[in-house]
Amino acid sequence: MSHGDKIVALPEGFVTTGITTSSEHASMEHSARRIFGLQFHPEVQHTPGGVTMLSNFVKNICGCSCDWSMKGFVDEAVATIRATVGETGRVIGAVSGGVDSTVAAVLMNRAIGDRFHAVLVDNGLLRKDEAVNVVKRLRDECGVSLTCVDASEEFLGRLAGVSDPEKKRKAIGNLFIEVFEREAARIGKCDFLLQGTLYPDVIESVSFRGPSATIKSHHNVGGLLDVMKLRLIEPLRELFKDEVRHLGMAMGLPRDSVYRHPFPGPGLAIRILGPVDKEACDLLREADFIYLEELRRTGEYDKIGQAFAVLLPCKSVGVMGDCRTYERVLALRAAATSDFMTAKAHRMPYEILETVSTRIINEVRGINRVVYDCTSKPPGTIEWE
Secondary structure, eight states: OTTOOOOOSOOTTOEEEEOOSSOSOSEEEETTTTEEEESSOTTSTTSTTHHHHHHHIIIIISOOOOOOOHHHHHHHHHHHHHHHHTTTOOEEEEEOSSHHHHHHHHHHHHHHGGGEEEEEEEOSOSOTTHHHHHHIIIIIITOOOEEEEEOHHHHHHHHTTOOOHHHHHHHHHHHHHHHHHHHHHHHOOOOEEEOOOOHHHHHHHHOTTSOOOOOOOOTTTTSOOSSOSSEEEOTTTTOOHHHHHHHHHHTTOOHHHHTSOOOOTTGGGGSBOSOOOHHHHHHHHHHHHHHHHHHHHHTOGGGOSEEEEEEEEEEEEEEETTEEEEEEEEEEEEEEOSSSSSBEEOOOOHHHHHHHHHHHHHHSTTEEEEEEOOOOBTTSOSSOO
């Protein structure tokens, strides 16, 4: 009942089946008409027993056989892609190396083979050594035809002086499309643009199937140009993150690729609060690398849905040796979540925080203070911008 609203009177024929300390009608049913109502979200991670409630409803009340499998989704998605693209259509792929774009690219490659052309745009906002690792993962390990385009100067130039997070997202999304259209022209005739949009992206951006407010624009659903020469194709659009991972495993992708933490399309731009420049990107890249390296070394990485560092738009006084410093502040974020619609701050062991903080301050010149973000989603979002 985190919203503070509650039902105060039941419709005729309904009886209360559940209460909380703040609501006398948390759940209800009309047994004769087999209608059931809940005043909370059983599907989110914060609801204890929520999956059991949904399972009971689907199996015991609706009588579903539950014989569907993710392999069935693969077959259906491949058939849908082939029908959409046709026998001669060609697709250019918006890939980043994250689980969403990797799964989407492999699925597209399986559907249409060499008529799919994957493109990685190095926008200068990627993690440390990301471009090299993505090329190795997708081209060498997954067999996807991949081209890497270095557009880092363009993106950093477009972002110069931009502080507002929505303007950052729009600028990055628009330039992404421009770069893809140029690359499509170089490759030859392409008809479709592949994006790894997920259902949470859509809900937060455009309220796809309900009354939810637009929380933030995602670069692959809210930052598209008004006039696009390529038609959009989004085979993962109605899947949640955990479902995408199941899909990746069903297609035989390496577990390390499938269970890699998400990385946002706008990249480090929305993890640098305030204006974005190369110096800030380099600082954040090094700090984030140390953070994730320690999480992997200690085995904590696999316990977390998403972990990353955020460079704050402020400085603090510190001491290095006998000298006074006045340098940037870094925040660490670690979200415990499976569906990415809700999340809690991960209860990070203090020893890990201490080690990460010490390493970052000692090894990354320009940062002299590290803090930890304890905000849940809601009220916060997982990313800061």
